[in-house]
Amino acid sequence: MNMKNKLMDKRFIGSTAALILGVLCLAAGITDPSNNLLVAAPALILGALAYRSAKKRSLKIVSSSNIRIALEWTAILIIILLVVMLKDLLELIATDPFPIVIIPVWAVTAYIIAFLKGRK
Helix, strand or coil, X not given: CCHHHHHCCXXXXXXXXXXXXXXXXXXXXXXXXXXXXXXXXXXXXXXXXXXHHHHHHHCCCCCCCHHHHHHHHHHHHHHHHHHHCCCCHHHHHHHCHHHHHXXXXXXXXXXXXXXXXXXX
């Protein structure tokens, strides 16, 4: 399978879209650091990569190794730390919940679902 087919694999269309959106959010966040996209972008990118890795393990495309699982959980931990270490977190949640709460929670939840499916 060549690189284009790997990126366009229908089984990974959601994580591919999340990766693309994450890169676009990162570019927007860098050009305007006053918005909260610098929290959403890494959450999207890391969440999509962790999810994709867990899904590949569950589909038996790659072998399940302790290093792979540790890297997935490290990505999830970074997402959580990005949010909880924000200054004025409660105010940010009240004023702009989508990049501060919804995207990180979605990324972590999607990963946990993929992780649990892989354990069955």
